[in-house]
Amino acid sequence: MTTPETTGSHIMAFDIGGSKTHAVRTVDGEVVAEAVVGSANVSSVGDDEAGHQLDLAIERLGGPGEVRAACAGAAGVDTPDTVRRLHDLIADRLPCARVRIVHDSQLILAAAGLENGIALISGTGSVAWGRNGSRSVRAGGWGYLLGDEGSGYWVAREAVRRTLALADDGQPYGELGQLLAADCGLPDATELLNHFYTQTNRRYWAGRARVVFELANAGDPASRSIVDDAARALAALTGLVARRLDISGPVVLAGGLAVHQPLLADAVGTELAHLGLGEMRVLAVDPVRGAVALATQLLAECGHPTTTAAAHDQ
Structure with missing residues:
Protein backbone atom coordinates (compact mmCIF):
# COMPACT_ATOMS: atom_id res chain seq x y z
CA MET A 1 0.00 0.00 0.00
CA THR A 2 1.21 3.48 -0.85
CA THR A 3 1.18 5.93 2.06
CA PRO A 4 -0.83 9.02 1.06
CA GLU A 5 0.71 12.45 1.29
CA THR A 6 -0.45 14.63 4.18
CA THR A 7 -1.27 17.67 2.04
CA GLY A 8 -3.62 18.36 -0.83
CA SER A 9 -7.23 17.43 -1.55
CA HIS A 10 -7.88 13.86 -0.48
CA ILE A 11 -10.70 11.86 -2.06
CA MET A 12 -11.87 8.28 -1.67
CA ALA A 13 -13.86 6.59 -4.41
CA PHE A 14 -15.60 3.21 -4.39
CA ASP A 15 -16.99 1.04 -7.19
CA ILE A 16 -19.10 -1.53 -5.35
CA GLY A 17 -20.21 -4.56 -7.33
CA GLY A 18 -21.88 -7.80 -6.44
CA SER A 19 -18.63 -9.65 -5.77
CA LYS A 20 -15.95 -7.03 -5.13
CA THR A 21 -15.26 -3.42 -4.22
CA HIS A 22 -12.64 -1.42 -6.12
CA ALA A 23 -11.49 1.58 -4.10
CA VAL A 24 -8.95 4.33 -4.72
CA ARG A 25 -7.59 7.32 -2.85
CA THR A 26 -6.52 10.39 -4.79
CA VAL A 27 -4.62 13.49 -3.76
CA ASP A 28 -5.06 16.48 -6.04
CA GLY A 29 -6.37 14.15 -8.73
CA GLU A 30 -3.51 11.64 -8.58
CA VAL A 31 -4.12 8.06 -7.41
CA VAL A 32 -1.92 7.39 -4.38
CA ALA A 33 -3.48 4.16 -3.10
CA GLU A 34 -5.71 1.43 -4.49
CA ALA A 35 -7.47 -1.57 -2.96
CA VAL A 36 -9.74 -4.41 -4.02
CA VAL A 37 -11.80 -6.08 -1.29
CA GLY A 38 -15.00 -8.07 -1.08
CA SER A 39 -18.40 -6.67 -1.92
CA ALA A 40 -19.74 -3.84 0.23
CA ASN A 41 -23.13 -4.05 -1.44
CA VAL A 42 -25.67 -3.58 1.35
CA SER A 43 -28.43 -5.17 -0.74
CA SER A 44 -26.61 -8.47 -1.21
CA VAL A 45 -24.27 -8.87 1.79
CA GLY A 46 -26.01 -6.84 4.50
CA ASP A 47 -24.83 -3.85 6.51
CA ASP A 48 -22.42 -5.70 8.81
CA GLU A 49 -20.45 -7.36 6.02
CA ALA A 50 -20.57 -4.21 3.91
CA GLY A 51 -19.14 -2.25 6.83
CA HIS A 52 -16.40 -4.83 7.31
CA GLN A 53 -15.34 -4.62 3.67
CA LEU A 54 -15.37 -0.81 3.79
CA ASP A 55 -13.14 -0.97 6.88
CA LEU A 56 -10.67 -3.15 4.97
CA ALA A 57 -10.71 -0.85 1.95
CA ILE A 58 -10.25 2.35 3.96
CA GLU A 59 -7.43 0.79 5.98
CA ARG A 60 -5.63 -0.28 2.80
CA LEU A 61 -6.09 3.21 1.38
CA GLY A 62 -4.29 4.74 4.35
CA GLY A 63 -7.11 5.45 6.77
CA PRO A 64 -9.73 8.21 6.92
CA GLY A 65 -7.41 11.09 7.76
CA GLU A 66 -7.70 14.20 5.56
CA VAL A 67 -10.37 12.70 3.29
CA ARG A 68 -12.73 15.56 2.42
CA ALA A 69 -15.01 13.92 -0.18
CA ALA A 70 -16.08 10.41 -1.11
CA CYS A 71 -18.31 8.88 -3.73
CA ALA A 72 -19.54 5.31 -3.99
CA GLY A 73 -21.23 3.84 -7.02
CA ALA A 74 -22.98 0.65 -6.06
CA ALA A 75 -25.16 -1.94 -7.71
CA GLY A 76 -28.49 -2.42 -5.99
CA VAL A 77 -28.89 1.05 -4.46
CA ASP A 78 -32.37 1.40 -5.92
CA THR A 79 -34.31 2.80 -2.97
CA PRO A 80 -33.87 5.68 -0.50
CA ASP A 81 -33.33 3.09 2.22
CA THR A 82 -30.40 1.37 0.48
CA VAL A 83 -28.87 4.75 -0.41
CA ARG A 84 -29.16 5.89 3.19
CA ARG A 85 -27.69 2.69 4.61
CA LEU A 86 -24.60 2.79 2.39
CA HIS A 87 -24.25 6.55 2.87
CA ASP A 88 -24.27 6.16 6.65
CA LEU A 89 -21.75 3.31 6.59
CA ILE A 90 -19.28 5.43 4.63
CA ALA A 91 -20.02 8.68 6.47
CA ASP A 92 -19.40 7.01 9.84
CA ARG A 93 -15.98 5.88 8.62
CA LEU A 94 -15.01 9.15 6.92
CA PRO A 95 -16.25 11.71 9.46
CA CYS A 96 -14.70 14.77 7.77
CA ALA A 97 -15.91 13.93 4.26
CA ARG A 98 -18.92 14.84 2.21
CA VAL A 99 -20.38 11.61 0.85
CA ARG A 100 -22.31 10.92 -2.35
CA ILE A 101 -23.99 7.61 -3.23
CA VAL A 102 -25.07 6.77 -6.79
CA HIS A 103 -26.08 3.68 -8.72
CA ASP A 104 -22.98 2.14 -10.28
CA SER A 105 -24.32 2.81 -13.78
CA GLN A 106 -23.82 6.54 -13.15
CA LEU A 107 -20.06 6.06 -12.82
CA ILE A 108 -19.66 5.20 -16.49
CA LEU A 109 -20.39 8.55 -18.12
CA ALA A 110 -18.33 10.32 -15.46
CA ALA A 111 -15.42 7.94 -16.07
CA ALA A 112 -15.66 8.63 -19.80
CA GLY A 113 -15.58 12.38 -19.20
CA LEU A 114 -19.10 12.90 -20.56
CA GLU A 115 -21.90 15.06 -19.22
CA ASN A 116 -24.56 13.62 -21.53
CA GLY A 117 -24.93 10.22 -23.14
CA ILE A 118 -25.89 6.65 -22.36
CA ALA A 119 -23.98 4.12 -20.26
CA LEU A 120 -24.63 0.48 -21.18
CA ILE A 121 -23.30 -2.09 -18.74
CA SER A 122 -23.00 -5.81 -19.38
CA GLY A 123 -21.24 -7.72 -16.63
CA THR A 124 -22.74 -10.25 -14.25
CA GLY A 125 -25.92 -8.18 -14.72
CA SER A 126 -27.01 -5.57 -17.25
CA VAL A 127 -28.42 -2.03 -17.15
CA ALA A 128 -28.56 1.14 -19.23
CA TRP A 129 -28.51 4.67 -17.80
CA GLY A 130 -28.43 7.99 -19.57
CA ARG A 131 -28.41 11.72 -18.98
CA ASN A 132 -29.46 14.61 -21.18
CA GLY A 133 -29.10 17.93 -19.38
CA SER A 134 -31.09 17.84 -16.16
CA ARG A 135 -32.91 14.62 -17.08
CA SER A 136 -31.72 11.09 -16.42
CA VAL A 137 -33.31 7.72 -17.23
CA ARG A 138 -32.50 4.13 -16.38
CA ALA A 139 -33.68 0.90 -18.03
CA GLY A 140 -33.07 -2.67 -16.93
CA GLY A 141 -30.99 -3.62 -13.93
CA TRP A 142 -33.84 -5.68 -12.52
CA GLY A 143 -31.60 -8.50 -11.34
CA TYR A 144 -31.19 -12.04 -12.55
CA LEU A 145 -34.63 -13.28 -11.51
CA LEU A 146 -36.52 -10.65 -13.49
CA GLY A 147 -34.17 -9.50 -16.22
CA ASP A 148 -30.45 -8.78 -16.77
CA GLU A 149 -30.79 -9.76 -20.44
CA GLY A 150 -27.48 -9.72 -22.25
CA SER A 151 -25.45 -10.16 -19.07
CA GLY A 152 -22.87 -12.85 -18.34
CA TYR A 153 -25.33 -14.76 -16.18
CA TRP A 154 -28.01 -14.51 -18.87
CA VAL A 155 -25.63 -15.82 -21.56
CA ALA A 156 -24.71 -18.89 -19.49
CA ARG A 157 -28.33 -19.52 -18.50
CA GLU A 158 -29.35 -19.35 -22.16
CA ALA A 159 -26.69 -21.92 -22.99
CA VAL A 160 -28.15 -24.27 -20.37
CA ARG A 161 -31.74 -23.60 -21.49
CA ARG A 162 -31.01 -24.20 -25.16
CA THR A 163 -29.09 -27.37 -24.35
CA LEU A 164 -32.08 -28.70 -22.38
CA ALA A 165 -34.43 -27.70 -25.20
CA LEU A 166 -32.43 -29.89 -27.58
CA ALA A 167 -32.91 -32.83 -25.24
CA ASP A 168 -36.66 -32.15 -25.07
CA ASP A 169 -36.74 -32.30 -28.87
CA GLY A 170 -34.90 -35.61 -28.91
CA GLN A 171 -31.72 -34.12 -30.38
CA PRO A 172 -28.11 -34.57 -29.22
CA TYR A 173 -26.90 -32.04 -26.67
CA GLY A 174 -24.45 -30.54 -29.11
CA GLU A 175 -20.97 -29.12 -28.68
CA LEU A 176 -22.12 -26.16 -26.59
CA GLY A 177 -23.82 -28.33 -23.99
CA GLN A 178 -20.94 -30.78 -23.77
CA LEU A 179 -18.25 -28.13 -23.44
CA LEU A 180 -20.32 -26.18 -20.92
CA ALA A 181 -20.73 -29.33 -18.84
CA ALA A 182 -16.99 -30.00 -19.02
CA ASP A 183 -16.25 -26.45 -17.92
CA CYS A 184 -18.47 -27.07 -14.89
CA GLY A 185 -16.55 -30.27 -14.10
CA LEU A 186 -19.50 -32.50 -15.03
CA PRO A 187 -19.18 -35.86 -16.83
CA ASP A 188 -21.69 -34.85 -19.54
CA ALA A 189 -24.52 -32.45 -20.37
CA THR A 190 -27.16 -34.67 -18.73
CA GLU A 191 -25.95 -33.26 -15.39
CA LEU A 192 -26.49 -29.60 -16.33
CA LEU A 193 -30.07 -29.29 -15.09
CA ASN A 194 -29.36 -30.53 -11.58
CA HIS A 195 -26.08 -28.60 -11.45
CA PHE A 196 -27.79 -25.35 -12.40
CA TYR A 197 -30.24 -25.61 -9.52
CA THR A 198 -27.67 -26.70 -6.95
CA GLN A 199 -24.99 -24.18 -7.97
CA THR A 200 -26.81 -20.87 -7.47
CA ASN A 201 -23.89 -18.44 -7.40
CA ARG A 202 -24.46 -15.85 -10.13
CA ARG A 203 -20.76 -15.11 -10.52
CA TYR A 204 -20.11 -18.80 -11.12
CA TRP A 205 -22.52 -18.91 -14.06
CA ALA A 206 -21.43 -15.54 -15.42
CA GLY A 207 -17.93 -17.01 -15.61
CA ARG A 208 -19.25 -19.89 -17.72
CA ALA A 209 -20.29 -17.38 -20.40
CA ARG A 210 -16.68 -17.61 -21.55
CA VAL A 211 -17.45 -21.00 -23.09
CA VAL A 212 -20.23 -19.51 -25.23
CA PHE A 213 -17.93 -16.80 -26.58
CA GLU A 214 -15.10 -19.22 -27.28
CA LEU A 215 -17.42 -21.36 -29.38
CA ALA A 216 -19.07 -18.35 -31.02
CA ASN A 217 -15.66 -17.06 -32.08
CA ALA A 218 -14.93 -20.50 -33.53
CA GLY A 219 -18.09 -20.37 -35.64
CA ASP A 220 -20.54 -22.47 -33.59
CA PRO A 221 -24.04 -21.39 -34.76
CA ALA A 222 -25.80 -22.11 -31.45
CA SER A 223 -23.31 -20.03 -29.49
CA ARG A 224 -23.32 -17.20 -32.01
CA SER A 225 -27.12 -17.10 -31.80
CA ILE A 226 -26.89 -16.50 -28.04
CA VAL A 227 -24.34 -13.70 -28.54
CA ASP A 228 -26.53 -12.05 -31.16
CA ASP A 229 -29.59 -12.27 -28.91
CA ALA A 230 -27.58 -10.76 -26.05
CA ALA A 231 -26.54 -7.87 -28.28
CA ARG A 232 -30.13 -7.25 -29.35
CA ALA A 233 -31.29 -7.22 -25.73
CA LEU A 234 -28.59 -4.75 -24.71
CA ALA A 235 -29.30 -2.52 -27.68
CA ALA A 236 -32.99 -2.58 -26.80
CA LEU A 237 -32.21 -1.28 -23.29
CA LEU A 257 -18.48 -9.02 -20.32
CA ALA A 258 -18.77 -6.11 -22.74
CA VAL A 259 -15.21 -4.91 -22.21
CA HIS A 260 -13.53 -8.32 -22.44
CA GLN A 261 -15.60 -9.88 -25.24
CA PRO A 262 -15.01 -7.93 -28.49
CA LEU A 263 -17.50 -10.15 -30.31
CA LEU A 264 -20.27 -8.86 -28.04
CA ALA A 265 -19.11 -5.24 -28.34
CA ASP A 266 -19.09 -5.49 -32.14
CA ALA A 267 -22.53 -7.10 -32.19
CA VAL A 268 -23.93 -4.40 -29.88
CA GLY A 269 -22.47 -1.73 -32.14
CA THR A 270 -24.20 -3.30 -35.15
CA GLU A 271 -27.53 -3.43 -33.32
CA LEU A 272 -27.21 0.18 -32.15
CA ALA A 273 -26.59 1.26 -35.73
CA HIS A 274 -29.77 -0.54 -36.78
CA LEU A 275 -31.63 1.52 -34.18
CA GLY A 276 -30.17 4.74 -35.56
CA LEU A 277 -28.08 5.45 -32.50
CA GLY A 278 -24.77 7.26 -32.80
CA GLU A 279 -21.21 6.82 -31.61
CA MET A 280 -20.39 3.85 -29.38
CA ARG A 281 -17.19 3.55 -27.40
CA VAL A 282 -15.92 0.93 -24.96
CA LEU A 283 -14.91 2.37 -21.59
CA ALA A 284 -11.11 2.46 -21.48
CA VAL A 285 -10.63 3.18 -17.75
CA ASP A 286 -11.88 1.58 -14.55
CA PRO A 287 -15.39 2.75 -13.55
CA VAL A 288 -14.04 3.83 -10.16
CA ARG A 289 -12.55 6.83 -11.98
CA GLY A 290 -16.11 8.02 -12.40
CA ALA A 291 -16.53 7.95 -8.63
CA VAL A 292 -13.37 10.07 -8.38
CA ALA A 293 -14.87 12.60 -10.80
CA LEU A 294 -18.15 12.78 -8.88
CA ALA A 295 -16.34 13.18 -5.56
CA THR A 296 -14.25 15.96 -7.09
CA GLN A 297 -17.50 17.74 -7.95
CA LEU A 298 -18.44 17.54 -4.28
CA LEU A 299 -15.22 19.32 -3.36
CA ALA A 300 -15.97 22.05 -5.86
CA GLU A 301 -19.45 22.47 -4.38
CA CYS A 302 -17.91 22.90 -0.93
CA GLY A 303 -16.08 25.96 -2.21
CA HIS A 304 -12.94 25.05 -0.24
CA PRO A 305 -11.33 21.65 -0.92
CA THR A 306 -9.62 21.44 2.47
CA THR A 307 -12.60 22.33 4.63
CA THR A 308 -13.23 20.02 7.58
CA ALA A 309 -17.01 20.32 7.37
CA ALA A 310 -18.74 17.02 7.98
CA ALA A 311 -21.76 17.57 5.74
CA HIS A 312 -23.00 14.60 3.72
CA ASP A 313 -24.82 14.54 0.38
CA GLN A 314 -26.78 11.66 -1.06
Missing part, protein backbone atom coordinates in the same frame (compact mmCIF):
# COMPACT_ATOMS: atom_id res chain seq x y z
CA THR A 238 -30.14 1.48 -24.84
CA GLY A 239 -32.93 2.31 -27.25
CA LEU A 240 -35.41 2.73 -24.41
CA VAL A 241 -33.15 5.22 -22.68
CA ALA A 242 -32.36 7.05 -25.93
CA ARG A 243 -36.04 7.42 -26.81
CA ARG A 244 -37.05 8.71 -23.39
CA LEU A 245 -34.20 11.23 -23.31
CA ASP A 246 -34.46 12.13 -27.00
CA ILE A 247 -30.75 11.60 -27.63
CA SER A 248 -28.79 9.32 -29.96
CA GLY A 249 -25.55 8.97 -28.02
CA PRO A 250 -22.74 8.71 -27.40
CA VAL A 251 -23.11 5.23 -25.93
CA VAL A 252 -20.40 4.06 -23.53
CA LEU A 253 -20.15 0.29 -23.21
CA ALA A 254 -18.86 -1.02 -19.88
CA GLY A 255 -18.90 -4.07 -17.64
CA GLY A 256 -16.67 -7.11 -17.60
Whole structure:
Protein backbone atom coordinates (compact mmCIF):
# COMPACT_ATOMS: atom_id res chain seq x y z
CA MET A 1 0.00 0.00 0.00
CA THR A 2 1.21 3.48 -0.85
CA THR A 3 1.18 5.93 2.06
CA PRO A 4 -0.83 9.02 1.06
CA GLU A 5 0.71 12.45 1.29
CA THR A 6 -0.45 14.63 4.18
CA THR A 7 -1.27 17.67 2.04
CA GLY A 8 -3.62 18.36 -0.83
CA SER A 9 -7.23 17.43 -1.55
CA HIS A 10 -7.88 13.86 -0.48
CA ILE A 11 -10.70 11.86 -2.06
CA MET A 12 -11.87 8.28 -1.67
CA ALA A 13 -13.86 6.59 -4.41
CA PHE A 14 -15.60 3.21 -4.39
CA ASP A 15 -16.99 1.04 -7.19
CA ILE A 16 -19.10 -1.53 -5.35
CA GLY A 17 -20.21 -4.56 -7.33
CA GLY A 18 -21.88 -7.80 -6.44
CA SER A 19 -18.63 -9.65 -5.77
CA LYS A 20 -15.95 -7.03 -5.13
CA THR A 21 -15.26 -3.42 -4.22
CA HIS A 22 -12.64 -1.42 -6.12
CA ALA A 23 -11.49 1.58 -4.10
CA VAL A 24 -8.95 4.33 -4.72
CA ARG A 25 -7.59 7.32 -2.85
CA THR A 26 -6.52 10.39 -4.79
CA VAL A 27 -4.62 13.49 -3.76
CA ASP A 28 -5.06 16.48 -6.04
CA GLY A 29 -6.37 14.15 -8.73
CA GLU A 30 -3.51 11.64 -8.58
CA VAL A 31 -4.12 8.06 -7.41
CA VAL A 32 -1.92 7.39 -4.38
CA ALA A 33 -3.48 4.16 -3.10
CA GLU A 34 -5.71 1.43 -4.49
CA ALA A 35 -7.47 -1.57 -2.96
CA VAL A 36 -9.74 -4.41 -4.02
CA VAL A 37 -11.80 -6.08 -1.29
CA GLY A 38 -15.00 -8.07 -1.08
CA SER A 39 -18.40 -6.67 -1.92
CA ALA A 40 -19.74 -3.84 0.23
CA ASN A 41 -23.13 -4.05 -1.44
CA VAL A 42 -25.67 -3.58 1.35
CA SER A 43 -28.43 -5.17 -0.74
CA SER A 44 -26.61 -8.47 -1.21
CA VAL A 45 -24.27 -8.87 1.79
CA GLY A 46 -26.01 -6.84 4.50
CA ASP A 47 -24.83 -3.85 6.51
CA ASP A 48 -22.42 -5.70 8.81
CA GLU A 49 -20.45 -7.36 6.02
CA ALA A 50 -20.57 -4.21 3.91
CA GLY A 51 -19.14 -2.25 6.83
CA HIS A 52 -16.40 -4.83 7.31
CA GLN A 53 -15.34 -4.62 3.67
CA LEU A 54 -15.37 -0.81 3.79
CA ASP A 55 -13.14 -0.97 6.88
CA LEU A 56 -10.67 -3.15 4.97
CA ALA A 57 -10.71 -0.85 1.95
CA ILE A 58 -10.25 2.35 3.96
CA GLU A 59 -7.43 0.79 5.98
CA ARG A 60 -5.63 -0.28 2.80
CA LEU A 61 -6.09 3.21 1.38
CA GLY A 62 -4.29 4.74 4.35
CA GLY A 63 -7.11 5.45 6.77
CA PRO A 64 -9.73 8.21 6.92
CA GLY A 65 -7.41 11.09 7.76
CA GLU A 66 -7.70 14.20 5.56
CA VAL A 67 -10.37 12.70 3.29
CA ARG A 68 -12.73 15.56 2.42
CA ALA A 69 -15.01 13.92 -0.18
CA ALA A 70 -16.08 10.41 -1.11
CA CYS A 71 -18.31 8.88 -3.73
CA ALA A 72 -19.54 5.31 -3.99
CA GLY A 73 -21.23 3.84 -7.02
CA ALA A 74 -22.98 0.65 -6.06
CA ALA A 75 -25.16 -1.94 -7.71
CA GLY A 76 -28.49 -2.42 -5.99
CA VAL A 77 -28.89 1.05 -4.46
CA ASP A 78 -32.37 1.40 -5.92
CA THR A 79 -34.31 2.80 -2.97
CA PRO A 80 -33.87 5.68 -0.50
CA ASP A 81 -33.33 3.09 2.22
CA THR A 82 -30.40 1.37 0.48
CA VAL A 83 -28.87 4.75 -0.41
CA ARG A 84 -29.16 5.89 3.19
CA ARG A 85 -27.69 2.69 4.61
CA LEU A 86 -24.60 2.79 2.39
CA HIS A 87 -24.25 6.55 2.87
CA ASP A 88 -24.27 6.16 6.65
CA LEU A 89 -21.75 3.31 6.59
CA ILE A 90 -19.28 5.43 4.63
CA ALA A 91 -20.02 8.68 6.47
CA ASP A 92 -19.40 7.01 9.84
CA ARG A 93 -15.98 5.88 8.62
CA LEU A 94 -15.01 9.15 6.92
CA PRO A 95 -16.25 11.71 9.46
CA CYS A 96 -14.70 14.77 7.77
CA ALA A 97 -15.91 13.93 4.26
CA ARG A 98 -18.92 14.84 2.21
CA VAL A 99 -20.38 11.61 0.85
CA ARG A 100 -22.31 10.92 -2.35
CA ILE A 101 -23.99 7.61 -3.23
CA VAL A 102 -25.07 6.77 -6.79
CA HIS A 103 -26.08 3.68 -8.72
CA ASP A 104 -22.98 2.14 -10.28
CA SER A 105 -24.32 2.81 -13.78
CA GLN A 106 -23.82 6.54 -13.15
CA LEU A 107 -20.06 6.06 -12.82
CA ILE A 108 -19.66 5.20 -16.49
CA LEU A 109 -20.39 8.55 -18.12
CA ALA A 110 -18.33 10.32 -15.46
CA ALA A 111 -15.42 7.94 -16.07
CA ALA A 112 -15.66 8.63 -19.80
CA GLY A 113 -15.58 12.38 -19.20
CA LEU A 114 -19.10 12.90 -20.56
CA GLU A 115 -21.90 15.06 -19.22
CA ASN A 116 -24.56 13.62 -21.53
CA GLY A 117 -24.93 10.22 -23.14
CA ILE A 118 -25.89 6.65 -22.36
CA ALA A 119 -23.98 4.12 -20.26
CA LEU A 120 -24.63 0.48 -21.18
CA ILE A 121 -23.30 -2.09 -18.74
CA SER A 122 -23.00 -5.81 -19.38
CA GLY A 123 -21.24 -7.72 -16.63
CA THR A 124 -22.74 -10.25 -14.25
CA GLY A 125 -25.92 -8.18 -14.72
CA SER A 126 -27.01 -5.57 -17.25
CA VAL A 127 -28.42 -2.03 -17.15
CA ALA A 128 -28.56 1.14 -19.23
CA TRP A 129 -28.51 4.67 -17.80
CA GLY A 130 -28.43 7.99 -19.57
CA ARG A 131 -28.41 11.72 -18.98
CA ASN A 132 -29.46 14.61 -21.18
CA GLY A 133 -29.10 17.93 -19.38
CA SER A 134 -31.09 17.84 -16.16
CA ARG A 135 -32.91 14.62 -17.08
CA SER A 136 -31.72 11.09 -16.42
CA VAL A 137 -33.31 7.72 -17.23
CA ARG A 138 -32.50 4.13 -16.38
CA ALA A 139 -33.68 0.90 -18.03
CA GLY A 140 -33.07 -2.67 -16.93
CA GLY A 141 -30.99 -3.62 -13.93
CA TRP A 142 -33.84 -5.68 -12.52
CA GLY A 143 -31.60 -8.50 -11.34
CA TYR A 144 -31.19 -12.04 -12.55
CA LEU A 145 -34.63 -13.28 -11.51
CA LEU A 146 -36.52 -10.65 -13.49
CA GLY A 147 -34.17 -9.50 -16.22
CA ASP A 148 -30.45 -8.78 -16.77
CA GLU A 149 -30.79 -9.76 -20.44
CA GLY A 150 -27.48 -9.72 -22.25
CA SER A 151 -25.45 -10.16 -19.07
CA GLY A 152 -22.87 -12.85 -18.34
CA TYR A 153 -25.33 -14.76 -16.18
CA TRP A 154 -28.01 -14.51 -18.87
CA VAL A 155 -25.63 -15.82 -21.56
CA ALA A 156 -24.71 -18.89 -19.49
CA ARG A 157 -28.33 -19.52 -18.50
CA GLU A 158 -29.35 -19.35 -22.16
CA ALA A 159 -26.69 -21.92 -22.99
CA VAL A 160 -28.15 -24.27 -20.37
CA ARG A 161 -31.74 -23.60 -21.49
CA ARG A 162 -31.01 -24.20 -25.16
CA THR A 163 -29.09 -27.37 -24.35
CA LEU A 164 -32.08 -28.70 -22.38
CA ALA A 165 -34.43 -27.70 -25.20
CA LEU A 166 -32.43 -29.89 -27.58
CA ALA A 167 -32.91 -32.83 -25.24
CA ASP A 168 -36.66 -32.15 -25.07
CA ASP A 169 -36.74 -32.30 -28.87
CA GLY A 170 -34.90 -35.61 -28.91
CA GLN A 171 -31.72 -34.12 -30.38
CA PRO A 172 -28.11 -34.57 -29.22
CA TYR A 173 -26.90 -32.04 -26.67
CA GLY A 174 -24.45 -30.54 -29.11
CA GLU A 175 -20.97 -29.12 -28.68
CA LEU A 176 -22.12 -26.16 -26.59
CA GLY A 177 -23.82 -28.33 -23.99
CA GLN A 178 -20.94 -30.78 -23.77
CA LEU A 179 -18.25 -28.13 -23.44
CA LEU A 180 -20.32 -26.18 -20.92
CA ALA A 181 -20.73 -29.33 -18.84
CA ALA A 182 -16.99 -30.00 -19.02
CA ASP A 183 -16.25 -26.45 -17.92
CA CYS A 184 -18.47 -27.07 -14.89
CA GLY A 185 -16.55 -30.27 -14.10
CA LEU A 186 -19.50 -32.50 -15.03
CA PRO A 187 -19.18 -35.86 -16.83
CA ASP A 188 -21.69 -34.85 -19.54
CA ALA A 189 -24.52 -32.45 -20.37
CA THR A 190 -27.16 -34.67 -18.73
CA GLU A 191 -25.95 -33.26 -15.39
CA LEU A 192 -26.49 -29.60 -16.33
CA LEU A 193 -30.07 -29.29 -15.09
CA ASN A 194 -29.36 -30.53 -11.58
CA HIS A 195 -26.08 -28.60 -11.45
CA PHE A 196 -27.79 -25.35 -12.40
CA TYR A 197 -30.24 -25.61 -9.52
CA THR A 198 -27.67 -26.70 -6.95
CA GLN A 199 -24.99 -24.18 -7.97
CA THR A 200 -26.81 -20.87 -7.47
CA ASN A 201 -23.89 -18.44 -7.40
CA ARG A 202 -24.46 -15.85 -10.13
CA ARG A 203 -20.76 -15.11 -10.52
CA TYR A 204 -20.11 -18.80 -11.12
CA TRP A 205 -22.52 -18.91 -14.06
CA ALA A 206 -21.43 -15.54 -15.42
CA GLY A 207 -17.93 -17.01 -15.61
CA ARG A 208 -19.25 -19.89 -17.72
CA ALA A 209 -20.29 -17.38 -20.40
CA ARG A 210 -16.68 -17.61 -21.55
CA VAL A 211 -17.45 -21.00 -23.09
CA VAL A 212 -20.23 -19.51 -25.23
CA PHE A 213 -17.93 -16.80 -26.58
CA GLU A 214 -15.10 -19.22 -27.28
CA LEU A 215 -17.42 -21.36 -29.38
CA ALA A 216 -19.07 -18.35 -31.02
CA ASN A 217 -15.66 -17.06 -32.08
CA ALA A 218 -14.93 -20.50 -33.53
CA GLY A 219 -18.09 -20.37 -35.64
CA ASP A 220 -20.54 -22.47 -33.59
CA PRO A 221 -24.04 -21.39 -34.76
CA ALA A 222 -25.80 -22.11 -31.45
CA SER A 223 -23.31 -20.03 -29.49
CA ARG A 224 -23.32 -17.20 -32.01
CA SER A 225 -27.12 -17.10 -31.80
CA ILE A 226 -26.89 -16.50 -28.04
CA VAL A 227 -24.34 -13.70 -28.54
CA ASP A 228 -26.53 -12.05 -31.16
CA ASP A 229 -29.59 -12.27 -28.91
CA ALA A 230 -27.58 -10.76 -26.05
CA ALA A 231 -26.54 -7.87 -28.28
CA ARG A 232 -30.13 -7.25 -29.35
CA ALA A 233 -31.29 -7.22 -25.73
CA LEU A 234 -28.59 -4.75 -24.71
CA ALA A 235 -29.30 -2.52 -27.68
CA ALA A 236 -32.99 -2.58 -26.80
CA LEU A 237 -32.21 -1.28 -23.29
CA THR A 238 -30.14 1.48 -24.84
CA GLY A 239 -32.93 2.31 -27.25
CA LEU A 240 -35.41 2.73 -24.41
CA VAL A 241 -33.15 5.22 -22.68
CA ALA A 242 -32.36 7.05 -25.93
CA ARG A 243 -36.04 7.42 -26.81
CA ARG A 244 -37.05 8.71 -23.39
CA LEU A 245 -34.20 11.23 -23.31
CA ASP A 246 -34.46 12.13 -27.00
CA ILE A 247 -30.75 11.60 -27.63
CA SER A 248 -28.79 9.32 -29.96
CA GLY A 249 -25.55 8.97 -28.02
CA PRO A 250 -22.74 8.71 -27.40
CA VAL A 251 -23.11 5.23 -25.93
CA VAL A 252 -20.40 4.06 -23.53
CA LEU A 253 -20.15 0.29 -23.21
CA ALA A 254 -18.86 -1.02 -19.88
CA GLY A 255 -18.90 -4.07 -17.64
CA GLY A 256 -16.67 -7.11 -17.60
CA LEU A 257 -18.48 -9.02 -20.32
CA ALA A 258 -18.77 -6.11 -22.74
CA VAL A 259 -15.21 -4.91 -22.21
CA HIS A 260 -13.53 -8.32 -22.44
CA GLN A 261 -15.60 -9.88 -25.24
CA PRO A 262 -15.01 -7.93 -28.49
CA LEU A 263 -17.50 -10.15 -30.31
CA LEU A 264 -20.27 -8.86 -28.04
CA ALA A 265 -19.11 -5.24 -28.34
CA ASP A 266 -19.09 -5.49 -32.14
CA ALA A 267 -22.53 -7.10 -32.19
CA VAL A 268 -23.93 -4.40 -29.88
CA GLY A 269 -22.47 -1.73 -32.14
CA THR A 270 -24.20 -3.30 -35.15
CA GLU A 271 -27.53 -3.43 -33.32
CA LEU A 272 -27.21 0.18 -32.15
CA ALA A 273 -26.59 1.26 -35.73
CA HIS A 274 -29.77 -0.54 -36.78
CA LEU A 275 -31.63 1.52 -34.18
CA GLY A 276 -30.17 4.74 -35.56
CA LEU A 277 -28.08 5.45 -32.50
CA GLY A 278 -24.77 7.26 -32.80
CA GLU A 279 -21.21 6.82 -31.61
CA MET A 280 -20.39 3.85 -29.38
CA ARG A 281 -17.19 3.55 -27.40
CA VAL A 282 -15.92 0.93 -24.96
CA LEU A 283 -14.91 2.37 -21.59
CA ALA A 284 -11.11 2.46 -21.48
CA VAL A 285 -10.63 3.18 -17.75
CA ASP A 286 -11.88 1.58 -14.55
CA PRO A 287 -15.39 2.75 -13.55
CA VAL A 288 -14.04 3.83 -10.16
CA ARG A 289 -12.55 6.83 -11.98
CA GLY A 290 -16.11 8.02 -12.40
CA ALA A 291 -16.53 7.95 -8.63
CA VAL A 292 -13.37 10.07 -8.38
CA ALA A 293 -14.87 12.60 -10.80
CA LEU A 294 -18.15 12.78 -8.88
CA ALA A 295 -16.34 13.18 -5.56
CA THR A 296 -14.25 15.96 -7.09
CA GLN A 297 -17.50 17.74 -7.95
CA LEU A 298 -18.44 17.54 -4.28
CA LEU A 299 -15.22 19.32 -3.36
CA ALA A 300 -15.97 22.05 -5.86
CA GLU A 301 -19.45 22.47 -4.38
CA CYS A 302 -17.91 22.90 -0.93
CA GLY A 303 -16.08 25.96 -2.21
CA HIS A 304 -12.94 25.05 -0.24
CA PRO A 305 -11.33 21.65 -0.92
CA THR A 306 -9.62 21.44 2.47
CA THR A 307 -12.60 22.33 4.63
CA THR A 308 -13.23 20.02 7.58
CA ALA A 309 -17.01 20.32 7.37
CA ALA A 310 -18.74 17.02 7.98
CA ALA A 311 -21.76 17.57 5.74
CA HIS A 312 -23.00 14.60 3.72
CA ASP A 313 -24.82 14.54 0.38
CA GLN A 314 -26.78 11.66 -1.06
